[in-house]
Amino acid sequence: MKEKTYQLLIELTNGKWSSMLLKKFSSSGISRYLIPSYIKVYGIDMEEVSTERPFSSLHDFFIRELSDNARPIDREYNTIVSPVDGFLETTGEIEKGEKFFVKGKEYSVSSLMGSLEAAQRYKGGTFLVLYLSPANYHWIHSPVNATVDRQYILGNKSYPVNRTGLTYGKSPISGNYRLINELTMENGRKCAVIKVGAMFVNSIHMTHTEQVWGKGESIGYFSFGSTVVLLFEKGSFKLDGIRSGEPVKMGERIGFMV
Numbered sequence: 001m002k003e004k005t006y007q008l009l010i011e012l013t014n015g016k017w018s019s020m021l022l023k024k025f026s027s028s029g030i031s032r033y034l035i036p037s038y039i040k041v042y043g044i045d046m047e048e049v050s051t052e053r054p055f056s057s058l059h060d061f062f063i064r065e066l067s068d069n070a071r072p073i074d075r076e077y078n079t080i081v082s083p084v085d086g087f088l089e090t091t092g093e094i095e096k097g098e099k100f101f102v103k104g105k106e107y108s109v110s111s112l113m114g115s116l117e118a119a120q121r122y123k124g125g126t127f128l129v130l131y132l133s134p135a136n137y138h139w140i141h142s143p144v145n146a147t148v149d150r151q152y153i154l155g156n157k158s159y160p161v162n163r164t165g166l167t168y169g170k171s172p173i174s175g176n177y178r179l180i181n182e183l184t185m186e187n188g189r190k191c192a193v194i195k196v197g198a199m200f201v202n203s204i205h206m207t208h209t210e211q212v213w214g215k216g217e218s219i220g221y222f223s224f225g226s227t228v229v230l231l232f233e234k235g236s237f238k239l240d241g242i243r244s245g246e247p248v249k250m251g252e253r254i255g256f257m258v
Contacts, residue, residue, distance in 0.1 A: 032055060205223065
């Protein structure tokens with residue numbers, strides 16, 4: 001009953017007009033007066049924030065950049081780093097060909113990626129779900145040196161992807177608006193970086209348009225809190241000790257190419 005009620009409330013509030021109003025207010029000059037409260041509520045460390053320019057709105061602050069040394073990148077050849085600041089919500093093996101589970105909900109890689117053909121590449125592989133809260137730095141970076149094989153968009157609406165949303169929502173990871181990049185890593189193996197839109201706003205902005213990605217290089221940003229899903233081919237990735245529920249920072253090693 002709780003799950004159905006939650007889904008109904010989200011459907012009633014997650015519309016075109018509410019999204020427009022939210023975007024308009026957060027981008028307005030008046031919203032900048034909320035920035036000090038935002039910093040206090042979320043405990044944001046301003047010492048690591050780049051202060052080269054003032055913030056003109058709450059949205060401007062939300063997509064703030066960090067100082068050059070705030071996120072050192074693990075440069076070892078065979079390492080894979082976190083593409084974002086956030087929490088490792090869950091990780092595991094893609095079961096029974098293409099199934100994986102998040103908060104007890106079953107997902108399929110074919111639904112997530114839009115085709116059975118794309119899903120077959122990750123049969124028996126590894127998935128990681130990284131959640132970004134409103135407090136986090138919201139730029140997205142490349143987890144590995146790679147070439148981009150394909151980029152495409154799926155979905156239109158976006159539902160909450162926080163822990164409540166993942167628990168009670170209607171398959172938000174594979175149902176939300178998402179921007180997908182399929183990559184070939186330096187070892188010749190495949191991985192996918194799937195950016196999932198957050199509640200109300202489908203704002204995933206790609207700023208890097210080149211075919212070659214360098215590890216740690218910024219590729220875009222989320223306008224609001226969201227989630228990144230990483231997929232790796234079977235036998236191509238080894239997790240480096242990080243466990244579900246633990247925080248991660250962009251540039252930190254999360255595993256190794258195998």
